[in-house]
Amino acid sequence: MKIVVAVKQVPERDAQLAVRADGRWIDEGDLNYAINEPDAYALEEALQLKEALQQVGQPDAEVIALCAGPERVASTLRDALAKGADRAIHIRADDLAERDTLALVALLAETIRVESPDLILTGLQSDDLGLGQTGVVLAELLEIPHATLILRVKVLHDEANPAALPKRVEVKRELEDGWFQHVELPLPALLTIQSGGNRLRYATLMGIKRAKAKETRTVEATPATATPSVALERVYLPEKQKRTEMLKGTPAEIAAQIVEKLRFEVRVL
């Protein structure tokens, strides 16, 4: 069984963001980058599926990490290999900002079609753009079924022959307000993974060592040609919705001010 995990590299969570001089994106100069968090959960789910498959006599189960972006995304792919992905594909593109979701996904789909995986996993949304639609649109372009907000994936084996290539999966999907749902899908299928369904692993020293021998294939992206259908025109700091009184001083002074507010204004003391 072949599993492709599509991941994105995004600025680190704590990054101090500044709007670029032309106001159309952020200043990328000094930023550090990391794997998009929901994608880390997608990778973990894929690795756990692979390990489970190997235990039922499917030694050729394989996880392929896929990432599109400039040179820097190679580090995220290296991390994925160190955690246990078998090989990686880097779609090298410096012009991702000029592509809308459809154009970016077309790029991913082109590369994934060659691999014809049984299962594609990706995070439910990215921490930077937060559009939450790469996976769903990818399923549409690949003409395969999908399910979103998935916490757990269970491969449904042919009970008479567990070593046979599975044909279906059952997933646990998160709905709103604490509700969940199981959904069954035929393979190949695409799933967008919600965070928290599994526990992320760290790369081991051995894993890091092994990753050096693993294959990363680099594919040059075809230049963006299609006219985008949506455009991001301006990026800016949001206006405050509330007037926030900022409390300043030493920790003890701040604590004293809060106690006073709690007593006389909030009245909980």
Add this chain to the structure above:
Amino acid sequence: MSGVLVAVEQRDGTLTRLSLEALAAGQRLATQLAMDCSAVVLGQGISQVLGELSGMDLAKVFAVEHPLLQPYTADGYVHALEQVVKHAVPGYVVFPHSYLVRDFAPVLATRFSQVLIPDVIAILAGPGGPIFVRQLFQGKLNADYRQVGDGPCFVSVQAGSFRAEALEAGTPPVEAIAVNLVPEQIRTTPSAPFREVAQTVDLTTAPVIVSVGRGIREQENIPLAQELADALGAELAASRPICDAGWLPMERQVGSSGQTVSPKLYLAVGISGAIQHLVGMKGSKTVIAINKDENAPIFEVADYGVAGDLFEVVPALTKAILAAKG
């Protein structure tokens, strides 16, 4: 191609709150553009919702009933709405940004070679057409988006961004649309929704909540927040990452995937304020936030803010509260 079409959702025969907000957004957009606003509802057994919609200022209500639209599947909804959009030819299609919409709307837009503009918090009138405002980087920045393609423009609106109270009343005609849908088109098999074991922690009734986020860094530091909660007689809650990591049980999670709370006091410790969290607590009467990043979105909804090191401020605060209580 003209007009605004709002695709609404129902739960137990009533329009969801978010659908009412989407209708309000649709009406406003239509007014801005001097266009008509219509609505479409899908499902099986939708007469009650049609009754609700028949009192609103809409040019038309499209009713799509089909046995294969219940339960929801992405395939069923995409096939049905594709036919509705081709029939109604709207210039804009507005959705509530619900979990359901996130599952199928991007596919629908793709069918028309368009890209959904999701999770919109405001719609402004611009010189070349409407500007759709979205949040980037978990709410740290805003961005203006514009449709430049020539197909219908698909957008979804974020919960709490448009006021359902602003809905205008009217008496629209209802048009039933028969859609072609066959079982072979539905590739997934959903089962009935369920809840995990009954929740034992009810945060919704707690008058005071101390909530802890990623800024606490390690599980070993959770007692710091617990001690503050104890001093205040508060319930301890958390943002999603803390529960994802297993540092606190899921039932203590506040946010779109956890509980929605509106206590007298919400004291946010090390919470940056991603939108998924804010929707669960912005109804709190007073919000106090302690976070090291002065630009964290939590300060946008806070009454009092401390831009500082929680590892210094929280113990000092616990001590001061205990002293004040004598």
